[in-house]
Amino acid sequence: MKAPRETPSFEGWSALVVHRPHANVDAILQQFERIGIAATHCWPEATHLPDLRDYNVVLIDADMGYDGQFPWEPGKAPMPVIALIGSEAPGRIAWAMGQRADAQLLKPIGSAGLYSALVIACHSFAERGAMTAEIAALRERLESREVLAEATALLMVRDNISARAAYQKLRLAAMSARQPIETAAADLVFSVDVLGKSDERA
Structure with missing residues (x-):
């Protein structure tokens, strides 16, 4: 209850x-x-x-x-x-x-009637805000996992290593740069995208 x-x-x-x-x-x-x-x-x-x-x-x-x-x-x-x-x-x-x-x-x-409407409105607004924040956090986590998976796959293909080794390499790179592993993964994916577009223009 x-x-x-x-x-x-x-x-x-x-x-x-x-x-x-x-x-x-x-x-x-x-x-x-x-x-x-x-x-x-x-x-x-x-x-x-x-x-x-x-x-x-x-x-x-x-x-x-x-x-x-x-x-x-x-x-x-x-x-x-x-x-x-x-x-x-x-x-x-x-x-x-x-x-x-x-x-x-x-x-x-x-x-x-106004007082009760105010109480209800305040609770409804607060709950809606909390739900919106929770959904945004879940979406961010999902996007981070997708980027992490993409970065791991890129390392596997580029360095011809296993998924475990690719993840470990990514984790060490993040520790060395003192940043979250999700940030390191996003940087890797972004750099590959930039290089890929440069190659296409060339």
Whole structure:
């Protein structure tokens, strides 16, 4: 059984609400004030705001929002995203999903709901970031193994030696150069590629 998650502290946080002027915005801003989060409201675009990436969370209008409102690519916001949803039109839901909304609030906005949406959005954003980092690390390891295998094969063919001897030669070269064996392997593969292209031009 997993240990219960800690509820994040929002002390000192700042929020950006990108939504057309509406009573829903007024309700959201009042909730932010009660929670103790400084909130900024803007419409239609947020690209002109200074230090936009310093905001801790952004709330978007899923009903009338569009990609050009933000300085980042769709789905790549550097902070948690909460979608304010009033319309259930498939196209608008798809747009909110394309923005990688981490949580949602349904309109009309009442006097509650923001705090729980913030907690959910924070956890979702953190988990997505951790998963992205893990996938990147796994891909890097896979690429390193592929390069290591390629370098070993090159040494086997070039020096007419066994796979064990080729790996040992590569390992010793890495130790001598005081670098990881993956780096030594990449250097070898790169040098062979460069030589090969030079021979082709000649």
